[in-house]
Amino acid sequence: MRALLNQRFITLIVLAAVIAALPLIFPSSYYFRVASLVWVSALAAIGLNVLMGQAGQVSLGHAAFFGIGAYAVAIGPTHLGIPPWAALLVGAVLSGILAYLVGRPILRLKGHYLAIATLGLGVLVALIITTESRWTGGPDGMPVERLTLFGWRVSGSYAWYWVTGGLLLVGTWIALNLDETPTGRAFRALHDSEVAAQVVGVDVARFKLQAFVIAAVYASFAGSALAFMNGFINPDQAGFLHSVELVTIVVLGGLGSVVGSIVGAAVLITLPQALTIFQEYEHLLLGLIIIVAMIFMRNGIVPSVSSLLIRRTR
Amino acid sequence: MAEFLQFLISGLTVGAVYALVALGFTLVYNASGVVNFAQGEFVMLGGMVTVFASAAGVPLPLAALIAICAAVVIGLLLHRFAIEPARGASAVTLIIITIGASILLRGLAAIVFDKQFHKLPAFTGDTPVDVLGAAVQPQSFWVLGGTAVVVLALYVFLEHTITGKAVLATAANRLAARLVGINTSTIMALAFGGSAAIGAIAGILVTPITLTSYDVGTLLALKGFAAAMLGGMGNPVGAVVGGLLLGLLEAFGAGYISSTYKDAFAFVVILIVLFAAPQGLFGRRVVERV
Amino acid sequence: MKSKTALKSLLVAGVMAFGVSQGALAQGTVKIGSVLSVTGPSSFLGEPEDKTLRLYVDKINAAGGVAGKKIELVIYDDGGDANKARTFATRLIEDDEVIAMVGGTTTGSTMAMIPVFEEAKVPFISLAGAIEVIDPLRKFVFKTPHTDKMACEKIFEDLKKRNLTKIGMISGTDGFGASMRAQCVKVAPNYGMEILIDENYGPRDSDMTAQLTKIKNTAGVQAVVNPGFGQGPAIVTRNYAQLGMTGIPFYQSHGVASKSFIDLAGAAAEGVRLPAAALLVGDKLPESDPQKKVVTEYKQAYEGATKQPVSTFGGHAYDGLFILVEAMKRANSTDPQKIRDEIEKTKGFVGTGGIVNMSATDHLGLDLSAFRMLEIKGGDWNLVAAGS
Numbered sequence: 001m002r003a004l005l006n007q008r009f010i011t012l013i014v015l016a017a018v019i020a021a022l023p024l025i026f027p028s029s030y031y032f033r034v035a036s037l038v039w040v041s042a043l044a045a046i047g048l049n050v051l052m053g054q055a056g057q058v059s060l061g062h063a064a065f066f067g068i069g070a071y072a073v074a075i076g077p078t079h080l081g082i083p084p085w086a087a088l089l090v091g092a093v094l095s096g097i098l099a100y101l102v103g104r105p106i107l108r109l110k111g112h113y114l115a116i117a118t119l120g121l122g123v124l125v126a127l128i129i130t131t132e133s134r135w136t137g138g139p140d141g142m143p144v145e146r147l148t149l150f151g152w153r154v155s156g157s158y159a160w161y162w163v164t165g166g167l168l169l170v171g172t173w174i175a176l177n178l179d180e181t182p183t184g185r186a187f188r189a190l191h192d193s194e195v196a197a198q199v200v201g202v203d204v205a206r207f208k209l210q211a212f213v214i215a216a217v218y219a220s221f222a223g224s225a226l227a228f229m230n231g232f233i234n235p236d237q238a239g240f241l242h243s244v245e246l247v248t249i250v251v252l253g254g255l256g257s258v259v260g261s262i263v264g265a266a267v268l269i270t271l272p273q274a275l276t277i278f279q280e281y282e283h284l285l286l287g288l289i290i291i292v293a294m295i296f297m298r299n300g301i302v303p304s305v306s307s308l309l310i311r312r313t314r
Numbered sequence: 315m316a317e318f319l320q321f322l323i324s325g326l327t328v329g330a331v332y333a334l335v336a337l338g339f340t341l342v343y344n345a346s347g348v349v350n351f352a353q354g355e356f357v358m359l360g361g362m363v364t365v366f367a368s369a370a371g372v373p374l375p376l377a378a379l380i381a382i383c384a385a386v387v388i389g390l391l392l393h394r395f396a397i398e399p400a401r402g403a404s405a406v407t408l409i410i411i412t413i414g415a416s417i418l419l420r421g422l423a424a425i426v427f428d429k430q431f432h433k434l435p436a437f438t439g440d441t442p443v444d445v446l447g448a449a450v451q452p453q454s455f456w457v458l459g460g461t462a463v464v465v466l467a468l469y470v471f472l473e474h475t476i477t478g479k480a481v482l483a484t485a486a487n488r489l490a491a492r493l494v495g496i497n498t499s500t501i502m503a504l505a506f507g508g509s510a511a512i513g514a515i516a517g518i519l520v521t522p523i524t525l526t527s528y529d530v531g532t533l534l535a536l537k538g539f540a541a542a543m544l545g546g547m548g549n550p551v552g553a554v555v556g557g558l559l560l561g562l563l564e565a566f567g568a569g570y571i572s573s574t575y576k577d578a579f580a581f582v583v584i585l586i587v588l589f590a591a592p593q594g595l596f597g598r599r600v601v602e603r604v
Numbered sequence: 605m606k607s608k609t610a611l612k613s614l615l616v617a618g619v620m621a622f623g624v625s626q627g628a629l630a631q632g633t634v635k636i637g638s639v640l641s642v643t644g645p646s647s648f649l650g651e652p653e654d655k656t657l658r659l660y661v662d663k664i665n666a667a668g669g670v671a672g673k674k675i676e677l678v679i680y681d682d683g684g685d686a687n688k689a690r691t692f693a694t695r696l697i698e699d700d701e702v703i704a705m706v707g708g709t710t711t712g713s714t715m716a717m718i719p720v721f722e723e724a725k726v727p728f729i730s731l732a733g734a735i736e737v738i739d740p741l742r743k744f745v746f747k748t749p750h751t752d753k754m755a756c757e758k759i760f761e762d763l764k765k766r767n768l769t770k771i772g773m774i775s776g777t778d779g780f781g782a783s784m785r786a787q788c789v790k791v792a793p794n795y796g797m798e799i800l801i802d803e804n805y806g807p808r809d810s811d812m813t814a815q816l817t818k819i820k821n822t823a824g825v826q827a828v829v830n831p832g833f834g835q836g837p838a839i840v841t842r843n844y845a846q847l848g849m850t851g852i853p854f855y856q857s858h859g860v861a862s863k864s865f866i867d868l869a870g871a872a873a874e875g876v877r878l879p880a881a882a883l884l885v886g887d888k889l890p891e892s893d894p895q896k897k898v899v900t901e902y903k904q905a906y907e908g909a910t911k912q913p914v915s916t917f918g919g920h921a922y923d924g925l926f927i928l929v930e931a932m933k934r935a936n937s938t939d940p941q942k943i944r945d946e947i948e949k950t951k952g953f954v955g956t957g958g959i960v961n962m963s964a965t966d967h968l969g970l971d972l973s974a975f976r977m978l979e980i981k982g983g984d985w986n987l988v989a990a991g992s
Contacts, residue, residue: 011693020467027699028695028698028699029698029715030698030699033691034691037691105589108589108592112349112547113406113543113547113592113593113594115539115543116539116588117585117588119539120582120584120585121585122542124578124581124582130777131574131777133782133786138779138786139777139778139782139783140710140715140782141686141712141716141733143715161351168832176706217389230687232690232715233687234689236684236685237687239534247406247410251406251407251409252408252410273691273695280424280425281421282421283421283643284421284425286414286417286418286421287414287416287417287418287420288418288420289414290410290417291411291415291418292352295396296385298400298402298403299407317817319816320813320847321817325810325814329813332811342607343863428774429643429648429651430648430651431835431864431868433870440870440871442846449813449847449848493777520810523810524810524811525835525839525868527835533808565811567819568805568814568815573803573814573815573818574777577806
């Protein structure tokens with residue numbers, strides 16, 4: 001037990017150390033921005049990982065909740081006069097409620113059918129956001145009022161680096177601990193075998209729903225953070241391609257591994273930036289790297305690398 | 315009445331393309347359990363290769379043949395270098411691999427071809443045909459007819475040839491198929507090649523109507539996948555019905571409800587169907603082994 | 605298990621260190637940045653812009669550069685993603701240290717990037733269409749394409765001349781189409797226009813016969829307007845002919861201003877009218893037209909180098925680049941603030957889009973006369989004579 005407790009703590013400390021240390025090697029605020037994007041995507045991915053990796057359900061429409069969080073902090077202050085931090089919470093609550101309401105019927109589906117249903121959900125949310133331009137500014141998006149925390153107006157790449165880093169730490173801590181709670185164990189049980197879990201008395205439907213709601217709330221916070229950071233939001237953030245990107249991050253990093261989601265985000269966000277030198281060949285190379293990575297590290301980067309290291313140290 | 319027919323025929327035409335993409339999905343899924351998100355790219359290749367080959371002076375029918383062959387080769391390469399090496403990996407991993415493949419193929423197409431839109435001449439001309447008041451492009455008949463031929467050919471192949479039966483056997487139970495001496499690897503390659511050919515044919519048939527460019531594949535893959543699910547994943551009849559149904563839902567949604575929300579309408583219907591029939595319209599009731 | 609997270613940090617740091625800046629500015633070069641949608645749904649607009657910028661920067665450098673300095677062009681492809689555009693904007697300012705930017709293919713990406721350039725006080729000449737780029741006015745943001753509001757006004761002006769006041773609209777739900785549609789709805793009353801039916805299609809849809817059938821069956825529709833760009837309008841035009849609607853006057857937007865539209869729409873494009881820059885009818889302009897020389901030269905250069913038909917989007921990039929270059933020459937400095945001031949003083953600049961006269965209150969510098977009303981006849985663009 002002690003050992004396990006230490007492992008989670010160490011993970012968190014190392015993550016905090018990385019977040020604190022990276023600024024020392026960053027030559028300009030551009031790097032802070034990219035890093036902030038990584039933290040934001042990682043946060044959303046950790047949530048999705050709870051659903052996909054721990055509870056074993058698939059969601060191809062997760063960006064919908066990201067978008068809801070983002071637009072909540074855009075619409076709230078601009079159209080409804082709510083202060084930004086309140087809009088942040090409202091967005092999370094809305095996402096959670098939507099996940100709860102939609103999750104009950106949707107989660108009865110399995111496998112690819114669940115994938116298509118979540119895909120449909122994503123498409124629907126993105127469509128509504130794009131069409132209701134009076135509220136959302138339409139396909140070109142709308143500006144977002146900056147976040148003010150206790151009188152401090154959060155803006156600029158440096159400030160956001162620390163805020164998103166902090167959010168990521170909190171999110172990571174919760175997810176790591178979740179794994180060790182009865183809820184986490186229930187997730188893993190139903191991932192392995194739903195029927196067996198039911199036989200031992202796990203209320204499968206209830207836990208699936210919990211995982212779905214947790215994932216939705218994570219995504220909402222991440223979306224709100226991005227909207228505040230950019231000062232601008234548009235419907236692409238809720239779109240199908242973004243959902244696919246999130247799934248790719250989770251799987252690439254390692255399904256079920258919280259650290260994996262962070263690594264996956266780091267790779268998938270910084271890679272396109274690094275590949276710009278290849279100009280035209282950027283997408284070609286990105287596709288190739290994804291294929292090769294998944295062939296050789298089929299369980300994801302973190303699990304594959306750590307099992308490699310374990311074998312080496314034997 | 316004329317209005318209804320107009321919506322019906324345009325819905326069926328678009329639906330036929332979705333049906334062929336869904337059929338491609340189904341074929342690959344049955345043989346290997348993989349959901350191939352690069353399926354839409356085969357449709358793109360069918361159209362684009364034909365356009366560029368014929369622009370280089372090759373007569374149209376030959377250009378179409380070259381396109382189909384090119385797609386089949388890419389399909390086989392995809393199986394050999396992206397799917398085969400990852401044999402045994404989880405379903406999600408394989409899906410991500412196919413997503414990576416579709417990004418790669420798109421990037422390749424952007425470089426080899428270009429990013430413009432292109433069209434192909436309609437096979438028998440552009441003059442609309444009047445069908446009880448609805449104006450139908452002659453190419454629509456080619457699309458519907460072509461789809462029917464492909465479906466029929468696939469049916470004959472699967473039910474009445476040994477290789478076809480081997481595919482069905484592999485789909486039913488891979489291990490048992492191997493035990494009776496079927497080379498499942500070859501069968502899977504065949505499935506990839508076959509689905510590529512089907513996709514390419516769809517692309518060639520429909521480009522005179524819908525135009526083509528290097529990135530038409532993504533949306534088609536999405537819709538084809540939705541259609542395959544609607545019809546019941548793994549069931550060829552379901553794939554065709556699902557595709558046609560999706561096309562009709564879009565057309566009638568745009569025509570009778572709201573053009574802005576037609577995609578929403580289609581997806582809502584799919585969701586409702588799935589709640590009522592969680593295995594899709596024609597999906598087999600899957601018995602889970604505990 | 606420590607190794608897991610240590611490795612993770614190594615991985616993260618390593619991947620990030622990838623993008624470390626190369627080296628300091630070489631003596632005698634000046635960096636100009638550009639974020640364009642070369643791939644993605646707006647590549648129809650972004651690709652000609654990309655090709656134009658590269659072509660002309662090479663030409664300028666071959667002729668000795670600007671004020672003795674060679675231009676180093678830094679282009680990033682945002683793929684139509686506004687969030688990526690924003691990141692590249694920060695990269696251009698912080699990492700590449702550009703002194704100005706000509707880019708922002710779409711309104712979405714432009715709006716996302718504006719705060720970065722305003723804060724860094726670096727001039728940004730946008731290539732996006734919507735009027736909101738320059739309205740409200742921002743000190744460092746300019747644009748070269750005609751606004752979508754102007755397009756609507758030009759179309760309505762022509763409709764009014766032909767005594768057609770009841771119209772149907774069919775718009776793409778992409779940024780360009782939706783924005784122009786909103787502007788048209790706004791200015792319609794000013795010209796006495798009544799919009800009887802208002803349909804939409806997705807920018808990647810392949811069949812619009814359902815929407816057009818509804819328009820066809822709406823009694824009293826005298827003309828149809830189609831805000832949109834890319835392949836959507838081409839398909840709408842083909843469906844229009846398919847349904848036998850060519851008797852009803854059909855107006856496209858400047859979003860189709862490239863020969864490829866005529867190629868794709870084929871015979872169905874006959875008789876279609878649209879507002880566009882003089883660039884498309886360079887060969888039909890009278891010798892006395894002040895734009896004739898510029899547009900003819902650009903068309904020859906672009907088509908010769910790329911073997912693709914010229915488009916007004918590339919023309920906007922040409923205008924943007926040369927407005928910037930002229931301003932740099934006048935300022936005789938690479939200080940972004942001074943360059944901005946000179947851009948604002950642009951007067952009488954003859955571009956592909958029109959004659960540009962900017963001011964402190966007008967960061968576009970074009971008026972309605974910069975748009976010409978064209979009609980497609982015989983597979984080619986034709987100027988609509990005044991009074992027809």
